[in-house]
Amino acid sequence: MDLEFIPVFIERKEDSFDFPRVIIDAVKGSGDELRDNDVLAVSSKFISMAKGMLIDLNKVEVSEKAERLAEKLRMDQRIAELVIREADAILGGVPGFALALKNGVIAPNAGIDKSNAPAGYAILYSKDPFGDAEVLRKKILQELGKRVGIVVTDSRLMPLRMGTTGIAIAVAGFEPLKDERGHKDLFGNILRVTRRALADQIAAGVQLLMGEADESCPVVIVRAANGAPWSLTDKPMSAADMTVPPDQCIYMRGLPERNFKF
Structure with a gap:
């Protein structure tokens, strides 16, 4: 072949x-x-x-929930708001990024990205x-x-x-x-x-x-x-x-806690 x-x-x-x-x-x-x-x-x-x-970040209205997520993960409040809207679940995160589940895939920030986008915009x-x-x-x-x-x-x-x-x-x-x-x-x-x-x-x-x-x-x-x-x-x-459900995934099943609080 x-x-x-x-x-x-x-x-x-x-x-x-x-x-x-x-x-x-x-x-x-x-x-x-x-x-x-x-x-x-x-x-x-x-x-x-x-x-x-393509989303104009200056037009994103930030909720209190997004403010809490942004504070916990030290990330842009507007991106935090978009993550909450787009993610099927938020599993955790590190400074600057929320680890999210989106369409059966684990994706940083639910796949939201600012690269290859005009300044001040994000792509969903x-x-x-x-x-x-x-x-x-x-x-x-x-x-x-x-x-x-x-x-x-x-x-x-x-x-x-x-x-x-x-x-x-x-x-x-x-x-x-x-x-x-x-x-x-x-x-x-x-x-x-x-x-x-x-x-x-x-x-x-x-x-x-x-x-x-x-x-x-x-x-x-x-x-x-x-x-x-x-x-x-x-x-x-x-x-x-x-995809496989989280309870059948060897990586997800190994996580001690999947209910991320913010």
């Missing part, structure tokens, strides 16, 4: 826009074209910008990243006649590791996991619990091209030759297809 990662460069945008149209036009102008069974990786920030999720996650991915998949099928997978990506700090890596926020059109249970390892042992997180593995790979600074590469085509490890599907996808 050979994998190819093809960058698609798009100029910076600051206003809301039709992201499927912009992506399709950018792919057409890239000198390459989409093929059946490709996976198209798209930056979550790119979609957030398209959906108008799209309200429905799985829906966004499905819209893009169907638009490509309708306009280009190609069956592809979509993965919406973000960068993330990993526990006890220095630096960021890629993670899948949402998918459409392909199975995000490959079940290896029942297969044998090199020594003939039967695998009992192993499932490969294909969407996260793809997200980590494309991060090499998307970068974190001024690369202007929010889209990457991932192409497999001689057999792709992923399988395309038309079934609707949700967070339940690629």
Whole structure:
């Protein structure tokens, strides 16, 4: 199996826009074209910008609860307010950051970010990243006649590791996991619990091209030759297809206290 990662460069945008149209036009102008069974990786920030999720911090009204969180974690009160609004749960934190649960993913500040945003603004996650991915998949099928997978990506700090890596926020059109249970390892042992997180593995790979600074590469085509490890599907996808509940997570279950008080 050979994998190819093809960058698609798009100029910076600051206003809301039709992201499927912009992506399709950018792919057409890239000198390459989409093929059946490709996976198209798209930056979550790119979609957030398209959906108008850019927030003017000077217009954020801070609640008393946000003031308490900001005081406890020594963070910007406006960011604290946005975290409270966006997070499914707040698990804890360190100075400057709240550790939050968002769409089944543990994310500092619930994924709210001020990098690659105009000064004085913050970017939130799209309200429905799985829906966004499905819209893009169907638009490509309708306009280009190609069956592809979509993965919406973000960068993330990993526990006890220095630096960021890629993670899948949402998918459409392909199975995000490959079940290896029942297969044998090199020594003939039967695998009992192993499932490969294909969407996260793809997200980590494309991060090499998307970068974190001024690369202007929010889209990457991932192409497999001689057999792709992923399988395309038309079934609707949700967070339940690629996450586990906190009480089944080895890391979350190991935390002594998950009810963060502020």
